[in-house]
Amino acid sequence: MAVVTIRQMLDSGVHFGHQTRRWNPKMKRFIFTERSGIYIIDLQQSLRYIDEAYAFVKQTVARGGNVLFVGTKKQAQEAIAEQADRVNQPYVNQRWLGGLLTNFQTVTGRLERMKELEQLDFEGGTSGFTKKELLLKKRELEKLQKSLGGIRHMTKTPSALWIVDTKKEHLAIDEAQKLGIPVIAILDTNCDPDEVTFPIPGNDDAIRSVALLTRVIADAVAEGLMERHQKPTEGDAAAEPLAEWEVELLNAEVKADEVEAAVVATESAVEAAIESAEGAAEVAEAAAEAIEEAAE
CATH class of the missing domain: 3.40.50.10490 (Glucose-6-phosphate isomerase like protein; domain 1)
Known part of the structure; x- marks a missing residue:
């Protein structure tokens, strides 16, 4: 495909x-x-x-x-x-x-800085910084998230x-x-x-x-x-x-395969039962004919 x-x-x-x-x-x-x-x-x-x-x-x-x-x-x-x-x-x-x-080591340092700033409590007032310091750090964080947010998990x-x-x-x-x-x-x-x-x-x-x-x-x-x-x-x-979402995707695929296999097995069993029933009917019909011939 x-x-x-x-x-x-x-x-x-x-x-x-x-x-x-x-x-x-x-x-x-x-x-x-x-x-x-x-x-x-x-x-x-x-x-x-x-x-x-x-x-x-x-x-x-x-x-x-x-x-x-x-x-x-x-x-x-x-x-x-x-x-x-x-x-x-x-x-x-x-x-x-x-x-x-070309200078990924420096970028890694900026990523660490971004993650460090993300741990600060900007609203609760328990960070130990003044309001002005927190404002400056928040602006720094926003700038880092905008430029580095998409590569935050890139380790190489x-x-x-x-x-x-x-x-x-x-x-x-x-x-x-x-x-x-x-x-x-x-x-x-x-x-x-x-x-x-x-x-x-x-x-x-x-x-x-x-x-x-x-x-x-x-x-x-x-x-x-x-x-x-x-x-x-x-x-x-x-x-x-594998990431958690990848595991979920794989499990969904496995379950789908299991369901498909079960459907195929069921269809095979039904077909076998039908063939068996048809065979039994033929045997019964032959037996009935044999009884009629014997009676004659």
């Missing part, structure tokens, strides 16, 4: 590129045609690249890795946070912090990045390239495909397009998490224990 269909991509506007005057010649091979001054992206190619990206993300997560979702433009912020939270992955949907990947650099709008997120891509971290990204007709490890030609401006493609990547993560639990990891990355 396809992870997404061309019909879904058409309905979400994935095929719409930029105006013909705003394009990158390197994207020519991904363009199907031009209509009314706008490039139309070849969705057959998009579908093939989606399958490749999906397989990579699924395998990466199954082996114990994680994916950092990045999209700070308004059209992407909601989808990035929603889908990353759904599969328990880190995300950045506000301003990208320079050094988030990610195994891969999912990027919405490579031109806007060029800092994230630069850092990923320095560290050799694979990048999966939507490539609009004004983007440079050489910057991305796993490109997905598509519209990175429309909300529905961004939401659809981000959901597909999140689905790949979810499938990888389930496979990670079912088959122990072999390789460099050690598998992390």
Whole structure:
């Protein structure tokens, strides 16, 4: 079963590129045609690249890795946070912090500071700070939560990045390239495909397009998490224990399998009973005929 269909991509506007005057010649091979001054992206190619990206993300997560979702433009912020939270992955949907990947140790220190501030009692007055000090600390906390809230549980650099709008997120891509971290990204007709490890030609401006493609990547993560639990990891990355929501998802899947098996067993038993009843009827009929013949 396809992870997404061309019909879904058409309905979400994935095929719409930029105006013909705003394009990158390197994207020519991904363009199907031009209509009314706008490039139309070849969705057959998009579908093939989606399958490749999906397989990579699924395998990466199954082996114990994680994916950092990045999209700070308004059209992407909601989808990035929603889908990353759904599969328990880190995300950045506000301003990208320079050094988030290349200087992760410093970022870890800021995360610890945020968690420390979250322990303060800002309302009860038992913290031992003056009102002015508490106000300053609360503002600091709000600023940290806004910029770091999506990566609060990230304990190591990610195994891969999912990027919405490579031109806007060029800092994230630069850092990923320095560290050799694979990048999966939507490539609009004004983007440079050489910057991305796993490109997905598509519209990175429309909300529905961004939401659809981000959901597909999140689905790949979810499938990888389930496979990670079912088959122990072999390789460099050690598998992390499943989160509570993952365990619930797995248990629901197991119960569904048990119900299906019970239904199949019941249907088989009913069929056997019917066959047995039909056989008994035939025997009774034959016996009755034999008695009639004997009587004659």
